[in-house]
Amino acid sequence: MVESDPNAAEIDRLVAELERAEAYEQRLRQFIVDVKTELAAGRSATAMSMLNEALSYIDDATDVVAPHRDDAPRR
Numbered sequence: 001m002v003e004s005d006p007n008a009a010e011i012d013r014l015v016a017e018l019e020r021a022e023a024y025e026q027r028l029r030q031f032i033v034d035v036k037t038e039l040a041a042g043r044s045a046t047a048m049s050m051l052n053e054a055l056s057y058i059d060d061a062t063d064v065v066a067p068h069r070d071d072a073p074r075r
Helices: 006-040 044-060
Strands: none
Touching: 006 044
16 A cells, blocks of 8 residues: 655645735746836726736735635634
């Protein structure tokens, strides 16, 4: 019988968390590129709308910014 490495699950969890964080960062960078493009084209209203969208994205991504554990006590 082969026992699984107890650290394997933690390593897998950390890798997945890093991948989510990387995707989050890439999306934020794309927001910046897109907003700069709109500003360069003189479309400040569109840029402001995109910035609002970026803020919503940040607000909605709390699990990436501040991960929580499902086993944490709830209040």
